[in-house]
Amino acid sequence: xxxxxxxxxxxxxxxxxxxxxxxxxxxxxxxxxxxxxxxxxxxxxxxxxxxxxxxxxxxxxxxxxxxxxxxxxxxxxxxxxxxxxxxxxxxxxxxxxxxxxxxxxxxxxxxxxxxxxxxxxxxxxxxxxxxxxxxxxxxxxxxxxxxxxxxxxxxxxxxxxxxxxxxxxxxxxxxxxxxxxxxxxxxxxxxxxxxxxxxxxxxxxxxxxxxxxxxxxxxxxxxxxxxxxxxxxxxxxxxxxxxxx
Ligand SMILES: C[S@@+](CC[C@H](N)C(=O)[O-])C[C@H]1O[C@@H](n2cnc3c(N)ncnc32)[C@H](O)[C@@H]1O
Numbered sequence: 001x002x003x004x005x006x007x008x009x010x011x012x013x014x015x016x017x018x019x020x021x022x023x024x025x026x027x028x029x030x031x032x033x034x035x036x037x038x039x040x041x042x043x044x045x046x047x048x049x050x051x052x053x054x055x056x057x058x059x060x061x062x063x064x065x066x067x068x069x070x071x072x073x074x075x076x077x078x079x080x081x082x083x084x085x086x087x088x089x090x091x092x093x094x095x096x097x098x099x100x101x102x103x104x105x106x107x108x109x110x111x112x113x114x115x116x117x118x119x120x121x122x123x124x125x126x127x128x129x130x131x132x133x134x135x136x137x138x139x140x141x142x143x144x145x146x147x148x149x150x151x152x153x154x155x156x157x158x159x160x161x162x163x164x165x166x167x168x169x170x171x172x173x174x175x176x177x178x179x180x181x182x183x184x185x186x187x188x189x190x191x192x193x194x195x196x197x198x199x200x201x202x203x204x205x206x207x208x209x210x211x212x213x214x215x216x217x218x219x220x221x222x223x224x225x226x227x228x229x230x231x232x233x234x235x236x237x238x239x240x241x242x243x244x245x
Protein backbone atom coordinates (compact mmCIF):
# COMPACT_ATOMS: atom_id res chain seq x y z
CA UNK A 1 0.00 0.00 0.00
CA UNK A 2 1.21 3.48 -0.71
CA UNK A 3 0.25 6.84 0.63
CA UNK A 4 0.60 9.91 -1.48
CA UNK A 5 0.16 13.53 -0.66
CA UNK A 6 -0.23 16.28 -3.12
CA UNK A 7 1.74 19.37 -2.27
CA UNK A 8 1.23 22.85 -3.70
CA UNK A 9 3.11 23.53 -6.93
CA UNK A 10 5.35 26.23 -5.49
CA UNK A 11 6.78 23.83 -2.89
CA UNK A 12 7.77 21.20 -5.38
CA UNK A 13 10.87 20.49 -7.19
CA UNK A 14 8.82 19.03 -9.23
CA UNK A 15 -22.51 -3.82 7.41
CA UNK A 16 -24.29 -6.66 5.90
CA UNK A 17 -28.08 -7.36 5.99
CA UNK A 18 -30.21 -10.44 5.46
CA UNK A 19 -31.55 -11.58 2.11
CA UNK A 20 -35.08 -10.95 3.44
CA UNK A 21 -34.48 -7.23 3.06
CA UNK A 22 -32.75 -7.45 -0.31
CA UNK A 23 -34.80 -6.56 -3.38
CA UNK A 24 -34.67 -9.24 -6.07
CA UNK A 25 -33.23 -6.75 -8.58
CA UNK A 26 -29.81 -7.11 -6.99
CA UNK A 27 -29.71 -10.88 -7.43
CA UNK A 28 -26.35 -12.28 -6.36
CA UNK A 29 -24.74 -8.88 -6.46
CA UNK A 30 -25.49 -8.20 -2.82
CA UNK A 31 -23.73 -11.39 -1.79
CA UNK A 32 -20.83 -10.66 -4.14
CA UNK A 33 -20.19 -7.40 -2.34
CA UNK A 34 -21.57 -7.55 1.16
CA UNK A 35 -21.05 -11.12 2.32
CA UNK A 36 -17.82 -10.80 4.34
CA UNK A 37 -17.10 -14.46 3.56
CA UNK A 38 -18.11 -14.19 -0.11
CA UNK A 39 -16.19 -13.21 -3.25
CA UNK A 40 -15.32 -9.76 -1.86
CA UNK A 41 -13.97 -11.06 1.45
CA UNK A 42 -10.52 -9.78 0.53
CA UNK A 43 -11.90 -6.24 0.21
CA UNK A 44 -13.67 -6.52 3.57
CA UNK A 45 -10.46 -7.77 5.19
CA UNK A 46 -8.48 -4.98 3.58
CA UNK A 47 -10.55 -2.39 5.44
CA UNK A 48 -8.47 -3.28 8.50
CA UNK A 49 -5.46 -1.84 6.70
CA UNK A 50 -6.78 0.80 4.36
CA UNK A 51 -9.14 2.60 6.75
CA UNK A 52 -6.28 3.31 9.22
CA UNK A 53 -4.08 4.19 6.23
CA UNK A 54 -6.49 6.96 5.20
CA UNK A 55 -7.30 8.11 8.76
CA UNK A 56 -3.67 8.19 9.93
CA UNK A 57 -2.48 9.70 6.66
CA UNK A 58 -4.94 12.57 6.99
CA UNK A 59 -3.99 13.08 10.64
CA UNK A 60 -0.30 13.13 9.66
CA UNK A 61 -0.97 15.74 7.00
CA UNK A 62 -2.76 17.96 9.50
CA UNK A 63 -6.10 17.65 7.73
CA UNK A 64 -7.85 16.43 10.90
CA UNK A 65 -8.66 19.07 13.47
CA UNK A 66 -7.22 18.63 16.99
CA UNK A 67 -10.61 18.25 18.61
CA UNK A 68 -11.57 15.47 16.19
CA UNK A 69 -8.41 13.37 16.45
CA UNK A 70 -9.47 11.34 19.48
CA UNK A 71 -13.18 11.28 18.69
CA UNK A 72 -15.11 8.40 17.14
CA UNK A 73 -15.49 10.50 14.00
CA UNK A 74 -12.01 11.87 13.30
CA UNK A 75 -12.78 12.52 9.63
CA UNK A 76 -15.69 14.83 10.42
CA UNK A 77 -15.75 17.80 8.07
CA UNK A 78 -13.48 16.21 5.46
CA UNK A 79 -14.64 15.59 1.89
CA UNK A 80 -13.43 12.31 0.41
CA UNK A 81 -13.88 11.04 -3.15
CA UNK A 82 -13.87 7.22 -3.37
CA UNK A 83 -12.99 6.38 -6.98
CA UNK A 84 -14.29 3.00 -8.17
CA UNK A 85 -16.27 2.65 -4.96
CA UNK A 86 -17.96 -0.57 -6.07
CA UNK A 87 -20.63 -1.68 -3.57
CA UNK A 88 -19.34 0.82 -1.00
CA UNK A 89 -17.20 -1.35 1.32
CA UNK A 90 -14.61 1.39 1.82
CA UNK A 91 -16.98 4.35 1.34
CA UNK A 92 -19.18 3.19 4.23
CA UNK A 93 -16.21 2.64 6.54
CA UNK A 94 -14.96 6.17 5.84
CA UNK A 95 -18.45 7.63 6.29
CA UNK A 96 -18.67 5.91 9.68
CA UNK A 97 -15.54 7.85 10.67
CA UNK A 98 -17.41 11.06 9.89
CA UNK A 99 -16.18 11.84 6.36
CA UNK A 100 -18.53 13.33 3.75
CA UNK A 101 -18.01 10.66 1.11
CA UNK A 102 -18.74 10.88 -2.59
CA UNK A 103 -18.46 7.47 -4.26
CA UNK A 104 -18.16 7.16 -8.02
CA UNK A 105 -18.21 4.05 -10.14
CA UNK A 106 -18.81 3.41 -13.82
CA UNK A 107 -20.92 0.30 -13.21
CA UNK A 108 -24.62 1.25 -12.85
CA UNK A 109 -25.52 -1.98 -11.02
CA UNK A 110 -22.99 -1.53 -8.25
CA UNK A 111 -23.86 2.14 -7.79
CA UNK A 112 -27.53 1.20 -7.27
CA UNK A 113 -26.47 -1.48 -4.80
CA UNK A 114 -24.18 0.94 -2.95
CA UNK A 115 -27.02 3.47 -2.67
CA UNK A 116 -29.38 0.82 -1.37
CA UNK A 117 -26.91 -0.53 1.18
CA UNK A 118 -26.02 2.91 2.52
CA UNK A 119 -29.70 3.76 2.87
CA UNK A 120 -30.29 0.52 4.82
CA UNK A 121 -27.49 1.54 7.18
CA UNK A 122 -28.66 5.15 7.51
CA UNK A 123 -25.47 6.46 5.99
CA UNK A 124 -25.50 9.59 3.92
CA UNK A 125 -23.12 8.94 1.00
CA UNK A 126 -23.31 10.72 -2.33
CA UNK A 127 -23.02 7.90 -4.89
CA UNK A 128 -22.74 8.82 -8.55
CA UNK A 129 -22.48 6.87 -11.77
CA UNK A 130 -19.29 8.11 -13.40
CA UNK A 131 -15.75 7.21 -14.31
CA UNK A 132 -13.04 9.32 -12.66
CA UNK A 133 -12.03 10.64 -16.06
CA UNK A 134 -15.59 11.90 -16.74
CA UNK A 135 -15.92 13.18 -13.20
CA UNK A 136 -12.73 15.22 -13.43
CA UNK A 137 -13.85 16.76 -16.72
CA UNK A 138 -17.34 17.73 -15.59
CA UNK A 139 -16.97 18.56 -11.91
CA UNK A 140 -15.28 21.48 -10.31
CA UNK A 141 -15.62 20.09 -6.77
CA UNK A 142 -12.35 19.58 -4.94
CA UNK A 143 -11.83 17.02 -2.20
CA UNK A 144 -9.57 16.79 0.85
CA UNK A 145 -8.69 13.25 -0.18
CA UNK A 146 -9.12 11.01 -3.21
CA UNK A 147 -9.08 7.28 -2.54
CA UNK A 148 -8.76 4.64 -5.28
CA UNK A 149 -8.48 1.20 -3.76
CA UNK A 150 -8.35 -2.04 -5.73
CA UNK A 151 -10.38 -0.53 -8.51
CA UNK A 152 -11.69 -3.47 -10.43
CA UNK A 153 -14.13 -3.74 -13.30
CA UNK A 154 -15.78 -6.56 -15.19
CA UNK A 155 -14.23 -9.24 -17.29
CA UNK A 156 -15.61 -8.37 -20.68
CA UNK A 157 -17.75 -11.14 -22.07
CA UNK A 158 -18.02 -13.18 -18.90
CA UNK A 159 -20.77 -13.54 -16.36
CA UNK A 160 -18.44 -12.94 -13.45
CA UNK A 161 -18.87 -9.42 -12.22
CA UNK A 162 -15.92 -8.82 -9.93
CA UNK A 163 -12.26 -9.30 -10.37
CA UNK A 164 -11.04 -7.92 -13.58
CA UNK A 165 -8.72 -5.34 -12.25
CA UNK A 166 -9.08 -2.12 -14.13
CA UNK A 167 -6.98 -0.07 -11.81
CA UNK A 168 -3.29 0.62 -11.95
CA UNK A 169 -2.45 -2.94 -12.83
CA UNK A 170 -4.95 -2.83 -15.72
CA UNK A 171 -5.90 0.76 -16.42
CA UNK A 172 -4.33 1.29 -19.80
CA UNK A 173 -3.91 5.00 -19.50
CA UNK A 174 -2.46 5.29 -16.02
CA UNK A 175 -1.33 8.86 -16.61
CA UNK A 176 -4.86 9.96 -17.46
CA UNK A 177 -6.25 8.12 -14.44
CA UNK A 178 -3.80 9.72 -11.99
CA UNK A 179 -4.32 13.07 -13.63
CA UNK A 180 -8.08 12.82 -13.19
CA UNK A 181 -7.64 11.91 -9.49
CA UNK A 182 -5.27 14.83 -9.10
CA UNK A 183 -7.72 17.29 -10.70
CA UNK A 184 -10.33 16.38 -8.09
CA UNK A 185 -8.08 17.38 -5.16
CA UNK A 186 -7.91 20.56 -3.17
CA UNK A 187 -4.42 22.08 -3.02
CA UNK A 188 -2.49 20.04 -0.41
CA UNK A 189 -5.09 17.30 -0.54
CA UNK A 190 -4.03 13.65 -0.31
CA UNK A 191 -4.33 10.71 -2.70
CA UNK A 192 -4.50 7.19 -1.32
CA UNK A 193 -3.88 4.34 -3.74
CA UNK A 194 -3.78 0.65 -3.08
CA UNK A 195 -2.90 -1.80 -5.81
CA UNK A 196 -0.90 -4.95 -6.47
CA UNK A 197 2.81 -4.32 -6.59
CA UNK A 198 4.85 -5.79 -9.44
CA UNK A 199 6.80 -8.40 -7.47
CA UNK A 200 7.56 -12.10 -7.65
CA UNK A 201 5.31 -12.46 -4.58
CA UNK A 202 2.34 -11.01 -6.50
CA UNK A 203 3.06 -13.30 -9.43
CA UNK A 204 3.34 -16.45 -7.30
CA UNK A 205 0.63 -15.80 -4.68
CA UNK A 206 -1.91 -13.29 -6.00
CA UNK A 207 -1.82 -14.54 -9.57
CA UNK A 208 -0.67 -18.16 -9.73
CA UNK A 209 -2.01 -19.50 -6.40
CA UNK A 210 -5.22 -17.44 -6.24
CA UNK A 211 -6.19 -17.87 -9.90
CA UNK A 212 -4.83 -21.27 -10.85
CA UNK A 213 -4.67 -23.29 -7.64
CA UNK A 214 -7.34 -22.02 -5.21
CA UNK A 215 -9.69 -20.43 -7.80
CA UNK A 216 -10.26 -17.43 -5.55
CA UNK A 217 -10.18 -15.28 -8.68
CA UNK A 218 -11.05 -16.16 -12.27
CA UNK A 219 -8.04 -17.07 -14.40
CA UNK A 220 -6.60 -14.12 -16.25
CA UNK A 221 -7.74 -11.55 -13.68
CA UNK A 222 -4.26 -10.10 -13.27
CA UNK A 223 -1.28 -9.99 -15.58
CA UNK A 224 2.06 -9.38 -13.92
CA UNK A 225 3.24 -7.23 -16.81
CA UNK A 226 0.39 -4.79 -16.15
CA UNK A 227 1.17 -4.44 -12.44
CA UNK A 228 3.14 -1.43 -11.34
CA UNK A 229 6.23 -0.97 -9.18
CA UNK A 230 6.13 1.65 -6.42
CA UNK A 231 8.95 3.55 -8.17
CA UNK A 232 6.92 3.74 -11.41
CA UNK A 233 3.91 4.93 -9.48
CA UNK A 234 6.02 7.51 -7.70
CA UNK A 235 7.17 8.84 -11.09
CA UNK A 236 3.58 9.10 -12.31
CA UNK A 237 2.63 11.02 -9.19
CA UNK A 238 5.64 13.29 -9.34
CA UNK A 239 4.75 14.11 -12.93
CA UNK A 240 1.29 15.08 -11.77
CA UNK A 241 2.61 17.33 -8.98
CA UNK A 242 2.44 14.81 -6.13
CA UNK A 243 5.00 13.35 -3.77
CA UNK A 244 5.22 9.87 -2.28
CA UNK A 245 5.60 9.39 1.47
C1 LIG B 1 -13.30 -4.31 -6.93
S1 LIG B 1 -14.03 -2.83 -7.10
C2 LIG B 1 -13.27 -2.05 -5.78
C3 LIG B 1 -14.31 -1.41 -4.96
C4 LIG B 1 -13.82 -0.59 -3.80
N1 LIG B 1 -12.78 0.32 -4.21
C5 LIG B 1 -13.36 -1.49 -2.70
O1 LIG B 1 -12.16 -1.70 -2.62
O2 LIG B 1 -14.19 -1.99 -1.94
C6 LIG B 1 -13.49 -1.85 -8.47
C7 LIG B 1 -14.53 -0.92 -9.07
O3 LIG B 1 -13.84 0.06 -9.82
C8 LIG B 1 -14.70 0.48 -10.88
N2 LIG B 1 -13.86 1.21 -11.85
C9 LIG B 1 -12.88 0.71 -12.65
N3 LIG B 1 -12.28 1.69 -13.37
C10 LIG B 1 -12.90 2.85 -13.00
C11 LIG B 1 -12.76 4.23 -13.40
N4 LIG B 1 -11.85 4.60 -14.32
N5 LIG B 1 -13.57 5.17 -12.82
C12 LIG B 1 -14.50 4.79 -11.90
N6 LIG B 1 -14.70 3.51 -11.52
C13 LIG B 1 -13.91 2.54 -12.05
C14 LIG B 1 -15.32 -0.82 -11.35
O4 LIG B 1 -16.54 -0.61 -12.02
C15 LIG B 1 -15.49 -1.60 -10.02
O5 LIG B 1 -16.79 -1.50 -9.49
